[in-house]
Amino acid sequence: MIRVAVAGAAGRMGETVCEAVQGAEDLELVGRADPLLQSSLEEVLPDAEVVVDFTQPDSALENARACLHAGVDVVIGTTGFDPSPLIDGAAAERPRANVLIAPNFAIGAVLMMRFASEAAKHMAKAEIIELHHDRKLDAPSGTAARTAELMAAAGGHEPPAIHSVRLPGLVAHQEVIFGDLGQTLTIRHDSISRESFMPGVLLAVRRVGSLPEPVVIGLESLLS
Numbered sequence: 001m002i003r004v005a006v007a008g009a010a011g012r013m014g015e016t017v018c019e020a021v022q023g024a025e026d027l028e029l030v031g032r033a034d035p036l037l038q039s040s041l042e043e044v045l046p047d048a049e050v051v052v053d054f055t056q057p058d059s060a061l062e063n064a065r066a067c068l069h070a071g072v073d074v075v076i077g078t079t080g081f082d083p084s085p086l087i088d089g090a091a092a093e094r095p096r097a098n099v100l101i102a103p104n105f106a107i108g109a110v111l112m113m114r115f116a117s118e119a120a121k122h123m124a125k126a127e128i129i130e131l132h133h134d135r136k137l138d139a140p141s142g143t144a145a146r147t148a149e150l151m152a153a154a155g156g157h158e159p160p161a162i163h164s165v166r167l168p169g170l171v172a173h174q175e176v177i178f179g180d181l182g183q184t185l186t187i188r189h190d191s192i193s194r195e196s197f198m199p200g201v202l203l204a205v206r207r208v209g210s211l212p213e214p215v216v217i218g219l220e221s222l223l224s
C-alpha cells in the first residue's frame, strides 16, 4: 500500500483525487490538507509517502518544498506557478524525494500535445485556443503553455499565440489550429469531467518514487 495525502483536498480536483485514491486497492488515503478543512500540510505529512497537490499557484511551490524537506514524494497538478526553483534546487543538492509536475493528467491531452508537436514540424503557422471554467485562477492554462513550448521546440518556430476563454459550463478544453497554403488542421481535446485526470494522477502516484530524475515535468515521460 502507498500512503497518500492530498493537498487542496476540499477543492474541485482534490475531492476527486481523494475519491480515486480511496477507490484504488494499492493506495491508502492518509490525510486531507486544506485550509477549508482546518488541516495543514504539515499535519498530514508525517503519515504520507506521497502528497498530491492540487492547490493554488501561490501555494504549490512552498508545499513542494515542505514535502521534499520531509522526504515525501510529491505529484503536482497545480498550474500557473514557475517550477524552476524546484529544478534548480534539485540540481544544486539531490533531494531525498522526487517531484512529478504535470500541467495535464488526461491521457487525451498528452496525446493532443504530442500530435500538435508533430504537426508543428510540417505546418506553417498555428494558434492555440484554451477554454476553461470561469473559476480557474491562471491564464493561459499550464497545458496551453506546455503545448506551445513543445511545439516551438519541435517545429523550430516562435511559440504559437494562445487565446484564453473562461466561461461557466466548461471544464478543460483546448484546440490547436494549424494553417498552411489552402488548408487548416484542428487538433482538439475536451475533458468533460474531472474523472478524466484520475488514471494519470494514480499512475503518477505509483511511479513518482522511481523517477529517473528528482524533478520530472509532464505525464508523457511515464507513458513511453
Ligand SMILES: NC(=O)c1ccc[n+]([C@@H]2O[C@H](COP(=O)([O-])OP(=O)(O)OC[C@H]3O[C@@H](n4cnc5c(N)ncnc54)[C@H](O)[C@@H]3O)[C@@H](O)[C@H]2O)c1
Pocket (backbone or CB within 6 Å): 007, 008, 009, 010, 011, 012, 013, 014, 033, 034, 035, 036, 041, 054, 055, 056, 057, 059, 063, 076, 077, 078, 079, 080, 102, 103, 104, 105, 106, 136, 137, 138, 172, 197
Ligand atoms: N494538472 C491537471 O491535470 C489539472 C487539471 C485540473 C485542474 N488543475 C489545476 O489544479 C489546481 C486546483 O484546481 P481546482 O479546480 O481543484 O481549484 P479549487 O479552487 O477548487 O481548489 C483548490 C483548493 O486548494 C486549497 N488550498 C489553497 N492553498 C492551500 C494550501 N497551502 N494547502 C492546502 N490546500 C490549499 C483551497 O482551499 C481549495 O480548496 C489549479 O491550479 C488548476 O489549474 C490541474
